[in-house]
Amino acid sequence: MTDDDGLDTIRSRFTRNYPPAIDTGKGWHNILLEMDTALAAADPVVAYIQIKEKWGELRVYTTSTTNEEARAIIRRAEEKSRVTCEQCGGNGSMHTRGSWYRTLCGSCAAETNYVPYQRR
Numbered sequence: 001m002t003d004d005d006g007l008d009t010i011r012s013r014f015t016r017n018y019p020p021a022i023d024t025g026k027g028w029h030n031i032l033l034e035m036d037t038a039l040a041a042a043d044p045v046v047a048y049i050q051i052k053e054k055w056g057e058l059r060v061y062t063t064s065t066t067n068e069e070a071r072a073i074i075r076r077a078e079e080k081s082r083v084t085c086e087q088c089g090g091n092g093s094m095h096t097r098g099s100w101y102r103t104l105c106g107s108c109a110a111e112t113n114y115v116p117y118q119r120r
Ligand SMILES: [Zn+2]
Pocket: 085, 086, 087, 088, 089, 090, 104, 105, 106, 107, 108, 109
């Protein structure tokens, strides 16, 4: 499976037991590419299991690694997703629509009828 989105290098580093699905909006693709480059250098052996959006945040699952640097790289990418619009890559924050959560900027949120999330 190949998409013309520049993420094939990342797909090539998935473990063969799982389909190489990258299930996030385009706004996070730069975060993923930066993460992948750093990760490949820090731990060439580690393989992806799943890359997706969950509760409005990036989640990256890999084969187990004891490499602290690799873990920190993944953690930083996930943290960055919390302040990056998943749709356009601009500055974002948590938004909600019903029971759905997404990290979006103001204009992408308005386009899709999401409202800023307020913790009760
Ligand atoms: Zn946006």
